[in-house]
Amino acid sequence: MDLTLYIFDLIGTFAFAISGILSTVNKKIDLFGAYIIAFVTALGGGTIRDLLLGKKPLVWIQDTNYIFLVGVAVFMSFFFKERIVKFRKLMFIFDGIGLSVFTIIGVQNTLDIGLSPVVAIMMGTISAVFGGVLRDILCNDIPLILQREIYASACIVGACLYLILNLFISNDLFVICLTTVSIIIIRMLAVTLHLSLPKLK
Amino acid sequence: MDLTLYIFDLIGTFAFAISGILSTVNKKIDLFGAYIIAFVTALGGGTIRDLLLGKKPLVWIQDTNYIFLVGVAVFMSFFFKERIVKFRKLMFIFDGIGLSVFTIIGVQNTLDIGLSPVVAIMMGTISAVFGGVLRDILCNDIPLILQREIYASACIVGACLYLILNLFISNDLFVICLTTVSIIIIRMLAVTLHLSLPKLK
Amino acid sequence: MDLTLYIFDLIGTFAFAISGILSTVNKKIDLFGAYIIAFVTALGGGTIRDLLLGKKPLVWIQDTNYIFLVGVAVFMSFFFKERIVKFRKLMFIFDGIGLSVFTIIGVQNTLDIGLSPVVAIMMGTISAVFGGVLRDILCNDIPLILQREIYASACIVGACLYLILNLFISNDLFVICLTTVSIIIIRMLAVTLHLSLPKLK
Numbered sequence: 240m241d242l243t244l245y246i247f248d249l250i251g252t253f254a255f256a257i258s259g260i261l262s263t264v265n266k267k268i269d270l271f272g273a274y275i276i277a278f279v280t281a282l283g284g285g286t287i288r289d290l291l292l293g294k295k296p297l298v299w300i301q302d303t304n305y306i307f308l309v310g311v312a313v314f315m316s317f318f319f320k321e322r323i324v325k326f327r328k329l330m331f332i333f334d335g336i337g338l339s340v341f342t343i344i345g346v347q348n349t350l351d352i353g354l355s356p357v358v359a360i361m362m363g364t365i366s367a368v369f370g371g372v373l374r375d376i377l378c379n380d381i382p383l384i385l386q387r388e389i390y391a392s393a394c395i396v397g398a399c400l401y402l403i404l405n406l407f408i409s410n411d412l413f414v415i416c417l418t419t420v421s422i423i424i425i426r427m428l429a430v431t432l433h434l435s436l437p438k439l440k
Numbered sequence: 441m442d443l444t445l446y447i448f449d450l451i452g453t454f455a456f457a458i459s460g461i462l463s464t465v466n467k468k469i470d471l472f473g474a475y476i477i478a479f480v481t482a483l484g485g486g487t488i489r490d491l492l493l494g495k496k497p498l499v500w501i502q503d504t505n506y507i508f509l510v511g512v513a514v515f516m517s518f519f520f521k522e523r524i525v526k527f528r529k530l531m532f533i534f535d536g537i538g539l540s541v542f543t544i545i546g547v548q549n550t551l552d553i554g555l556s557p558v559v560a561i562m563m564g565t566i567s568a569v570f571g572g573v574l575r576d577i578l579c580n581d582i583p584l585i586l587q588r589e590i591y592a593s594a595c596i597v598g599a600c601l602y603l604i605l606n607l608f609i610s611n612d613l614f615v616i617c618l619t620t621v622s623i624i625i626i627r628m629l630a631v632t633l634h635l636s637l638p639k640l641k
Numbered sequence: 642m643d644l645t646l647y648i649f650d651l652i653g654t655f656a657f658a659i660s661g662i663l664s665t666v667n668k669k670i671d672l673f674g675a676y677i678i679a680f681v682t683a684l685g686g687g688t689i690r691d692l693l694l695g696k697k698p699l700v701w702i703q704d705t706n707y708i709f710l711v712g713v714a715v716f717m718s719f720f721f722k723e724r725i726v727k728f729r730k731l732m733f734i735f736d737g738i739g740l741s742v743f744t745i746i747g748v749q750n751t752l753d754i755g756l757s758p759v760v761a762i763m764m765g766t767i768s769a770v771f772g773g774v775l776r777d778i779l780c781n782d783i784p785l786i787l788q789r790e791i792y793a794s795a796c797i798v799g800a801c802l803y804l805i806l807n808l809f810i811s812n813d814l815f816v817i818c819l820t821t822v823s824i825i826i827i828r829m830l831a832v833t834l835h836l837s838l839p840k841l842k
Contacts, residue, residue: 263787269838271794272787286693291487293496295695303759317839357504372578377774379783381580385464385473392472436470437518492688494697558705573779582781586665586674593673637671638719 243412247419248344251337252305255281256312258334259374266378270317276374277316278309284370288345288362292352331430335423341367342394342422343401343415356402363398364391389429392436397422444613448620449545452538453506456482457513459535460575467579471518477575478517479510485571489546489563493553532631536624542568543595543623544602544616557603564599565592590630593637598623645814649821650746653739654707657683658714660736661776668780672719678776680711686772690747690764694754733832737825743769744796744824745803745817758804765800766793791831794838799824 259280299305345366349359375382401418460481500506546567550560576583602619661682701707747768751761777784806816
């Protein structure tokens with residue numbers, strides 16, 4: 240079970256790293272910069288969560304696989320760049336998996352240290368979307384999630400769903416898969432139907 | 441006494457949340473984005489302070505009232521937006537109260553863990569102004585406090601005043617009120633007389 | 642020995658503070674803003690490193706000399722601004738010393754708490770370059786190190802060199818000097834030969 244989550248986490252980290260690198264393509268950012276952006280996109284959300292929760296050591300300090308995985312993503316992007324751009328649709332699925340796994344891990348870690356479900360939903364969402372916020376801050380853009388079609392909202396819904404399903408279903412893997420599929424479906428609907436939250440004017 | 445400070449803290453949090461939301465009005469930021477900006481403006485300064493001091497748990501993780509209060513501010517802004525813009529003058533007073541309470545709480549928390557007055561003044565100022573810095577970073581603006589008429593300086597003066605008054609006056613509430621009134625007066629003078637610090641050229 | 646490193650650390654802090662202030666010259670930033678930028682440039686990298694490592698108290702909270710040193714740098718820049726601009730070449734050496742000392746302190750601190758060399762190299766680089774990243778984020782620029790000729794790379798090479806030299810040479814001061822000279826030479830070569838890492842396109 241923990242192994243399943245670990246593998247999902249690595250997939251999510253890899254997908255987020257690639258999406259971070261893709262966002263640097265038209266900027267004057269060198270290979271080292273690409274590594275930083277990829278790292279921050281992939282591991283920034285979980286890092287902020289753990290800093291806020293006062294949890295240590297950080298996951299990538301304890302397990303250097305994460306550090307190397309981001310390196311692999313950078314080198315793969317560099318050598319196979321044409322292909323990765325073609326795989327954007329597959330990336331969308333990967334991104335959804337990352338979003339979902341990071342949400343679930345954030346929620347679960349927060350509950351594990353005895354905090355309230357409200358804080359857990361918040362930490363799940365932070366894990367999932369604040370890597371992207373840091374990426375956009377570094378790239379000097381207004382963070383996408385402050386403006387974009389339903390994205391963080393999908394994590395919040397997913398986090399709530401995960402909490403509710405856990406009350407009724409004891410099979411962890413089944414709950415994780417159901418949550419993941421829901422988040423991916425919400426994202427697909429949001430993108431194809433151009434759904435977005437109302438804005439203040 | 442602690443209750444008084446708590447109520448003042450909630451007022452300050454609410455005022456800063458509203459001011460965060462108002463700053464998103466002409467940007468393409470949706471409701472969720474508005475919540476993040478409001479949260480970061482209201483609770484970011486204290487969060488940075490506690491992270492730097494290594495204090496945990498963070499106040500809003502322990503007491504979810506803060507999380508809900510920011511939500512109330514977002515919904516109120518959304519439904520009564522015309523009115524809130526009219527209340528800008530009242531907001532100025534609220535902002536002054538927030539600035540002052542956050543400064544005092546920052547100073548007091550730092551002294552309580554046995555650190556020097558210099559660090560306390562710094563932490564007081566960080567509590568009061570770094571929420572706004574984070575807001576401006578997220579909105580992709582140069583932080584206002586780096587450029588603006590006397591703002592952070594009012595907190596530094598207030599923090600020093602609070603330390604000095606505490607040496608001579610034993611009534612906490614009186615010291616808090618005196619500090620708050622001073623900060624609000626400094627802010628009013630700064631805005632009406634267009635006072636600002638010199639710049640490097 | 643520790644005293645040597647402490648003095649080098651103060652020199653590096655001072656050099657980075659000055660370089661932070663110089664970067665505000667053509668922006669509308671007041672004296673207080675200049676202090677914040679200088680502080681963040683000089684002490685931000687080490688602060689992020691210690692937050693990530695969960696080490697506390699932070700060095701400048703424990704030893705207020707750092708806080709005052711940044712203040713001295715701001716006042717000196719304000720009163721002798723013409724001269725400082727003339728000393729830019731000297732600043733380049735100072736910056737190299739800072740870069741090197743911060744890298745070495747970051748590497749050594751990380752090894753001291755029993756973490757792996759990979760994490761140590763990372764933390765060394767973060768100590769050295771993330772102050773500049775924070776400065777650029779505050780000034781609303783794309784971080785220079787994401788784009789610039791060999792800069793962070795010099796720290797990575799320096800960190801590796803430091804680790805290797807430590808295996809063979811037992812004289813700490815000699816290792817520190819050798820590492821520092823190497824980083825300064827790499828920086829000089831990079832600037833004069835316009836060396837840079839490849840970019841993704």
